[in-house]
Amino acid sequence: MPDLRVGVIGVGHLGKEHARIYGQMPGVKLVGVTDTDEGRGRSVARKWSTEFVKDYTALLGRVDAVSVAVPTTYHFDVAKRFLDQGVATLVEKPMTRTVAEAEGLVEAARKSGAVLQVGHIERFNPAIVAIQKYKLRPRFIEAHRLAPFSFRSGDIGVVLDLMIHDLDIILHMVGEEVEKVDAAGVGILAHREDVANARLVFRNGAVANVTASRVSARSMRKIRVFSDDCYISLDYGERQALIYRKSPELASGQVRLQELDITRILDLKKFLFGDLLTIEKVAIEAHEPLAKELESFVDCVRHRKPPVVGGEQATAAIRVAWRILEQIEASLKRANVPVAAGLTAESGSKAP
Structure with a gap:
């Protein structure tokens, strides 16, 4: 079986660990990494003998799967580019900032048939x-x-x-x-x-x-x-x-x-x-959660299996999160406390 070609988008606090694990995983070829901080990106690329790519879209057509570990605000745009092209995508949690964006990624994965997994590492x-x-x-x-x-x-x-x-x-x-x-x-x-x-x-x-x-x-x-x-x-x-x-x-x-x-x-x-x-x-078998998560992702991609945490489950968590944010907003308003810009039901909980 040929190596699974993988890329990592964003190699900051979490993304660099994705690169580390992929870079050592049997049967996986780390094709490239990208980051807005070029120095950091090149450093990670050198460490794992892979390519630094300035523009993440340059990985399209070169990879079978990607990890998206950019700030949450950019999860939707970055992940959708790959899902639309049928590239298996693991998005760090939270999958997106809003329910509407989450539903958009689920729909993109459904249309292309790509695996969509979300990095809820505690699973x-x-x-x-x-x-x-x-x-x-x-x-x-x-x-x-x-x-x-x-x-x-x-x-x-x-x-x-x-x-x-x-x-x-x-x-x-x-x-x-x-x-x-x-x-x-x-x-x-x-x-x-x-x-x-x-x-x-x-x-x-x-x-x-x-x-x-x-x-x-x-x-x-x-x-x-x-x-x-x-x-x-x-x-x-x-x-x-x-x-x-x-x-x-x-x-x-x-x-x-x-x-x-x-x-x-x-x-x-x-x-x-x-x-x-x-x-x-309770008897507990020691292992690194992130390594198990990425191994599970690779296994799902190879064998077309549903992921442990797919887009639907991640959307359900985001939906409840926004119900919580709605209640926080309401409680602050009752106490006459100013509500932060963007912390509103309209900005996150509603589908388009």
Whole structure:
């Protein structure tokens, strides 16, 4: 089988890692990279023995697939050029800034038959991969994603920048439509929201509480999932997960809480997390999420398989993100707080 010819559009913070992985991937030929910063682009090209291309459109006709890792504002224009020509395209998250643009990319991929994958990297986090075997039926989910200000992604706020990761994971876990959204947010350093909280109510009654901040003094990427028969606490950053379940004695009815005399229990915590509940450290296979993501993309292109996160799933996350932004806008208006230019329902949530 001939090598898959790949290009990388944008080799900044994330794009340079795409180039690194493609440059070492068996069966893949990194044809070229491009970046608006010529010095950076040439440096990455030299490192991985490939060509620096000044104009990304010069890769058309020379590649079978591309990674698009430019600022979000340009995702639509760049990705559509390749999708229209039938080139398989992986777009970094968020797929686009608006719902209308997202739907436009999905339609372009449908018309040309090109693979469209979106870089929701947490789907490939070893901890997330490991808990899939439990077939969770979430009733309540709580997610926290906090980070210091990165001075990147200034064209979008924290909802599309960071919270979008958890929105995608939550939508995938619950598998139901979001019926109601309540949200609040505030801008601190940027002209868009830097801190946001949202409460999502799903059609089946499940609830998710999601918090994101990009002005935190410390980083945190955690999610807790409460299901019918278990509770999982997962740390994305540490790539660890714990699962709490009823002990066999409690599940079988051998132990009845209403009949317990707690005055005779010497260590309540030990009794709770020993006799009533079991705690299991989930076995997690170590791997680099981005490498797995790109390997999956290449596999989809080679074998015409649907991607783990396709355009439709990414659009669903963007649609919920804009419902959150609408609620943030409404809450700011109620408080007589000026709303940032561009942070309006008309600018992002509506299809053309």
